[in-house]
Amino acid sequence: xxxxxxxxxxxxxxxxxxxxxxxxxxxxxxxxxxxxxxxxxxxxxxxxxxxxxxxxxxxxxxxxxxxxxxxxxxxxxxxxxxxxxxxxxxxxxxxxxxxxxxxxxxxxxxxxxxxxxxxxxxxxxxxxxxxxxxxxxxxxxxxxxxxxxxxxxxxxxxxxxxxxxxxxxxxxxxxxxxxxxxxxxxxxxxxxxxxxxxxxxxxxxxxxxxxxxxxxxxxxxxxxxxxxxxxxxxxxxxxxxxxxxxxxxxxxxxxxxxxxxxxxxxxxxxxxxxxxxxxxxxxxxxxxxxxxxxxxxxxxxxxxxxxxxxxxxxxxxxxxxxxxxxxxxxxxxxxxxxxxxxxxxxxxxxxxxxxxxxxxxxxxxxxxxxxxxxxxxxxxxxxxxxxxxxxxxxxxxxxxxxxxxxxx
Numbered sequence: 001x002x003x004x005x006x007x008x009x010x011x012x013x014x015x016x017x018x019x020x021x022x023x024x025x026x027x028x029x030x031x032x033x034x035x036x037x038x039x040x041x042x043x044x045x046x047x048x049x050x051x052x053x054x055x056x057x058x059x060x061x062x063x064x065x066x067x068x069x070x071x072x073x074x075x076x077x078x079x080x081x082x083x084x085x086x087x088x089x090x091x092x093x094x095x096x097x098x099x100x101x102x103x104x105x106x107x108x109x110x111x112x113x114x115x116x117x118x119x120x121x122x123x124x125x126x127x128x129x130x131x132x133x134x135x136x137x138x139x140x141x142x143x144x145x146x147x148x149x150x151x152x153x154x155x156x157x158x159x160x161x162x163x164x165x166x167x168x169x170x171x172x173x174x175x176x177x178x179x180x181x182x183x184x185x186x187x188x189x190x191x192x193x194x195x196x197x198x199x200x201x202x203x204x205x206x207x208x209x210x211x212x213x214x215x216x217x218x219x220x221x222x223x224x225x226x227x228x229x230x231x232x233x234x235x236x237x238x239x240x241x242x243x244x245x246x247x248x249x250x251x252x253x254x255x256x257x258x259x260x261x262x263x264x265x266x267x268x269x270x271x272x273x274x275x276x277x278x279x280x281x282x283x284x285x286x287x288x289x290x291x292x293x294x295x296x297x298x299x300x301x302x303x304x305x306x307x308x309x310x311x312x313x314x315x316x317x318x319x320x321x322x323x324x325x326x327x328x329x330x331x332x333x334x335x336x337x338x339x340x341x342x343x344x345x346x347x348x349x350x351x352x353x354x355x356x357x358x359x360x361x362x363x364x365x366x367x368x369x370x371x372x373x374x375x376x377x378x379x380x381x382x383x384x385x386x387x388x389x390x391x392x393x394x395x396x397x398x399x400x401x402x403x404x405x406x407x408x
Contacts, residue, residue, distance in 0.1 A: 028064040029084040031107045043099035052095035086110035094118025106131040118142040130155035139163040150174035161185040178202040257281040278303040289316040301325040325351040333357040342366030352376040
């Protein structure tokens with residue numbers, strides 16, 4: 001009779017038992033377990049804090065068959081009949097994990113939510129992500145992922161929210177992203193995407209579009225009609241913003257720090273739900289405010305600083321009954337400050353920056369007593385502005401710079 005080497009028996013027996021239990025008694029599909037193992041192995045073990053979710057991933061127990069504090073960040077489906085449990089949610093904590101996203105992640109085909117945000121994952125996003133066609137939420141923000149997204153993102157037909165912001169992703173935003181008809185939120189901000197914004201009008205459910213801080217060029221495409229939040233700041237976009245006037249659901253718009261030209265047109269300022277409008281740091285030359293658009297407006301913040309706006313200050317801004325914050329600094333406005341502006345200080349205007357223009361004449365009397373409660377500045381104009389008034393602190397332009405400027 002042959003005998004086994006006693007030094008090998010304990011290890012071999014334990015391995016066989018573990019293998020047998022995995023195959024025979026595991027509630028979780030084996031390929032799902034292997035995907036979790038691959039993810040943990042892809043992370044630098046020195047970058048896994050003691051109190052983090054990944055420290056609870058103990059593969060001596062089944063991921064979907066534990067009651068205690070094991071496999072934090074994991075949710076599973078309830079098996080029916082003799083089927084295996086599947087991982088449906090994978091949401092890691094933002095513990096600073098440093099690693100890569102392994103291609104095996106694509107075998108978690110029952111995932112509905114994947115969140116690895118606020119970590120240090122790097123490298124390209126694997127094409128295997130296209131297999132996660134049941135995802136409704138994808139958040140990989142705040143990492144160091146690189147490369148493009150055009151080969152896989154359009155395959156996530158059920159996805160409702162995508163947040164890939166604050167990474168190092170590059171290339172174009174694929175036109176086929178318009179196939180994601182359930183999408184309500186798309187955030188690709190603070191990356192290195194370039195070329196034009198594709199036609200995404202078909203995304204009829206999209207409410208939040210955040211593409212700020214990229215290298216996008218060209219004019220605005222036709223945008224989805226249900227947009228509520230639009231963030232396009234810090235790009236290289238050109239042309240007019242007139243088309244925004246057709247988006248009646250807009251609440252917040254930020255197109256600052258681009259190369260837009262033409263007017264800040266009356267239709268945009270008249271949007272019925274608009275509360276926040278930031279068009280600063282562009283090349284706009286005119287602000288159009290119609291007489292009848294202010295009443296009932298929800299606009300609270302208007303930032304149009306550092307443009308090329310000319311002419312007189314728009315008098316009809318006083319009709320915007322909820323307007324609180326106005327910044328028209330660093331433009332080319334001339335003439336007097338309208339007397340009606342004084343009546344709005346503190347009622348409800350609480351911030352008013354008109355500095356670095358070419359305004360002239362005396363300031364409205366209300367700028368004196370109540371201005372101490374107002375944040376803002378009238379400096380670097382051609383005004384008769386007593387320094388005892390807080391808003392007047394800071395010098396006015398030299399007389400030579402004001403030559404030819406009239407009170408108008």
